[in-house]
Amino acid sequence: MVAGRNASGMASELGSMKVTEQIDAMRALGTDPTKKLVTPRVVSTVVMMFFLTIISDLVGLTGGWICATLLLGLDSSQYWSQAYQNLVNEDVTMGLVKPLIFGFIIATVGCYYGLSTKGGTQGVGRATTQAVVAASVLILVVDFFVTRLIMAWFGSLV
Amino acid sequence: MPEASTHGAGSNGASRVVISFEDVWLSFEDNHVLRGISFELPLGETKVFFGIAGSGKSTILKLALGLMKPDKGRITVLGEEVSSMREEDLFELRRKVGMVFQESALFDSLTVEDNVAYRLREEHVPEDEIHKRVVEALEFVELAHTLKKFPSELSGGMRRRVAIARAIITKPDTILYDSPTGGLDPITSTRIIELVVKQRDVSKTSALLVTHRLQDAFTMATSYFDVKANEMRPVKPGDHRDTNTSFLILRDGKVIFDGSGPELSRTQDEYIQEYIS
Ligand SMILES: Nc1ncnc2c1ncn2[C@@H]1O[C@H](COP(=O)(O)OP(=O)(O)O)[C@@H](O)[C@H]1O
Numbered sequence A: 001m002v003a004g005r006n007a008s009g010m011a012s013e014l015g016s017m018k019v020t021e022q023i024d025a026m027r028a029l030g031t032d033p034t035k036k037l038v039t040p041r042v043v044s045t046v047v048m049m050f051f052l053t054i055i056s057d058l059v060g061l062t063g064g065w066i067c068a069t070l071l072l073g074l075d076s077s078q079y080w081s082q083a084y085q086n087l088v089n090e091d092v093t094m095g096l097v098k099p100l101i102f103g104f105i106i107a108t109v110g111c112y113y114g115l116s117t118k119g120g121t122q123g124v125g126r127a128t129t130q131a132v133v134a135a136s137v138l139i140l141v142v143d144f145f146v147t148r149l150i151m152a153w154f155g156s157l158v
Numbered sequence B: 001m002p003e004a005s006t007h008g009a010g011s012n013g014a015s016r017v018v019i020s021f022e023d024v025w026l027s028f029e030d031n032h033v034l035r036g037i038s039f040e041l042p043l044g045e046t047k048v049f050f051g052i053a054g055s056g057k058s059t060i061l062k063l064a065l066g067l068m069k070p071d072k073g074r075i076t077v078l079g080e081e082v083s084s085m086r087e088e089d090l091f092e093l094r095r096k097v098g099m100v101f102q103e104s105a106l107f108d109s110l111t112v113e114d115n116v117a118y119r120l121r122e123e124h125v126p127e128d129e130i131h132k133r134v135v136e137a138l139e140f141v142e143l144a145h146t147l148k149k150f151p152s153e154l155s156g157g158m159r160r161r162v163a164i165a166r167a168i169i170t171k172p173d174t175i176l177y178d179s180p181t182g183g184l185d186p187i188t189s190t191r192i193i194e195l196v197v198k199q200r201d202v203s204k205t206s207a208l209l210v211t212h213r214l215q216d217a218f219t220m221a222t223s224y225f226d227v228k229a230n231e232m233r234p235v236k237p238g239d240h241r242d243t244n245t246s247f248l249i250l251r252d253g254k255v256i257f258d259g260s261g262p263e264l265s266r267t268q269d270e271y272i273q274e275y276i277s
């Protein structure tokens, strides 16, 4: 979901800058669009994804806690200790490494398609769609390998 | 010293060359846009480019800034060979050349002030000096009241003038104007040409100017900027004032004319005669 929103947002923003010659203007004014536009987007997406994951995990846990205590009448301390016990290192690492990688993929793919936009307003639409598709596919593929990798790594530790 | 600005010798061999194209070729797939373009821009001269839409005028300006690379040929700007330079090295050179894009290419997300200030911010000039120079540049184009506006709130002519202010803020010695009067009404066009003439005569810049309005070129060749009166004046007959303006006509990827105004009016070429009539 984030892949779709962010990658398409960046692709269409940079894409319209490209077709209105704002990217060329930036280069003509003596600055590097990669440094000026791509780097900050990649950094902020990675950071944002990281904290977004933490926040959404916390919200999830709190939601679980509300359900558990209010609806199921479980003991509050029991819920937290159970949740904590079920949490293994693997989950934490996986949960925090992945958003970093995905953030990086989303931003670089979005910026790449944005900056390579060609052919007017239609080109912007095309770049946006391509960015969403590419980011989603890439994330699925990378997700598979990263999961395997982290599992293998933890497996070898046990 | 009005005499100081009149060098009757014109563009003889002694004058330094600012921009030179030597046998430049460029194709986009099957579209052979430039097929052996050669010309030189002497110091202090403004060369006006003519050609129908799609004849490669914008492409030539972009090549001169190294925004694109030619397939073949040599392009030299301010003594550096742009056609073989790496992007990182080009940034330094580009700071010495101002460019006004065909559609202005202002940054949508920045105010007029920030657009014009862009280059100075990049060079880390102190803020109070930036503000002073931005106001000065905007006064030059008579838009000092639009400081806090966004490009989307301006008319086409105003955007073009902001683009000129952004290009001249660092007082570059060389400016590339891509159709600065394109799509504008005659009155606004004349004001913009007046700014170009002012830049040529007051700041003594060298320039390439693309236009499809013959009127613009004619005005440039026959007017000078009177600093005292702060306006453009026609050169009186008999007054041997050099307006430092030359013409170049493109056709089918080649230069079919490159010379002065009088030479242009004397030409026998049918295509050119039709073009300028
Ligand atoms: N980036 C590009 N990719 C493909 N074709 C281009 C590109 N830029 C220009 N062209 C083509 O090159 C030709 C010349 O374009 P241009 O220099 O903009 O013409 P002009 O400014 O004289 O109207 C046109 O046919 C245009 O379609």
Ligand SMILES: [Mg+2]
Binding pocket: B057, B058, B059, B102, B178, B179
């Ligand atoms: Mg053009």
